Structure formats: structure tokens, C-alpha cells
Amino acid sequence: MAIHKDLLGGPPPTHLPDDPEPRELLANGADPSDVAAKYPTSSLAWAQLADAAYERGSVVESYAYARTGYHRGLDALRRSGWKGHGPVPWEHEPNRGFLRALHALARAAQAIGEQAEYERCAGFLRDSSETAAETLG
Numbered sequence: 001m002a003i004h005k006d007l008l009g010g011p012p013p014t015h016l017p018d019d020p021e022p023r024e025l026l027a028n029g030a031d032p033s034d035v036a037a038k039y040p041t042s043s044l045a046w047a048q049l050a051d052a053a054y055e056r057g058s059v060v061e062s063y064a065y066a067r068t069g070y071h072r073g074l075d076a077l078r079r080s081g082w083k084g085h086g087p088v089p090w091e092h093e094p095n096r097g098f099l100r101a102l103h104a105l106a107r108a109a110q111a112i113g114e115q116a117e118y119e120r121c122a123g124f125l126r127d128s129s130e131t132a133a134e135t136l137g
Contacts, residue, residue, distance in 0.1 A: 011086030016076050016094040023093075043073040044097030050104035059111045066104035070121075073098025090132035099125065099132040 022035050022042035032052065036045040046069025053062035077088065077098065088095050106121035126133040 011083060013087040013089050013092075014077055014080050014082040014095070015089070015092045016073075016080055016098065018094045023097075041072050041076065042097060043069040043076070043101045045069075046072060047097055047100035047104055050101065050108065054104065054108060054111075059108055062104060063108035063112060066101050066108050069097065069101030070105050073101055085127070088128040088132075090129040090135060095129070096132075099129055100136065102128070103132065103136040 019039070019042065022039040022045055025035050025038075026032060026044060026048060032045045032048040035042060036049060039045060046065050050062045050065035050069060053059075053065055082088070088099060090096060090099055102121055102125050106118050106125060109115075109117035109121060122133075125136070
């Protein structure tokens, strides 16, 4: 018998609805800019733009892309019944765009010296999904 991690009856995990079109386009090598333009609510497209900008040293640009993906993800979480806290499992693939954007926002915030934002986002990522925090670094 498995013991549930939250013995106090916290909120159930939030599972974002699947939006396969942008994910499939990105998986097939589509330019994330084109995908974000066609699917502006796709946190995954914004997260990939943030990652690419960070890798080329454009940290402020990465921060802006990550913040967009983060806010698009928050909107989607709220529409899915999320009340501002509780698990957002990495294991549910549609959640990964938001979690990746949150990670990218923490990383970029740290790089520009915005320590409070970094700590808030890093904590939010861990609180949402330990697996995401471990996977994304």
C-alpha cells in the first residue's frame, strides 16, 4: 500500500489539458518563434525561446520569454482549477511547458541578480514538482 505524500489532505495535483499541436510542431523541429506566434498560450514554446536566448547569452531576452511562458502557464493552471498552490506534476507532459518556463525564469532572474525573484521561482518550482526541480537542475 502506497502512502500519499500529503497526509494533511492538501490540494489535488493540477493536470493541464493537453494541447498537442504546439508540442508536436516543436518536437518535429519547428522554430519556437513560429510556434509561439501561432500558439501564444503555449508555455512550452516560450520556454524553448527562453532556453535558446539563455544559451546564446541573451539573458534579459531569456527572462522576458520565460516570464511570458510563466504567465501563460499560470493562466492555464487557474483555468484548470489551481488555487495558487499544490502539485503540478512533471510526470503529466502538458504541465512541462509551465514548469520549464518557471525554471527558465528562476535561472534568468539569478543571472541578472534578481535574487528574491530567483528564490521565489526556485521555491515555487520545488513546491510544484520535486521531479521537475531535479530534472531541470
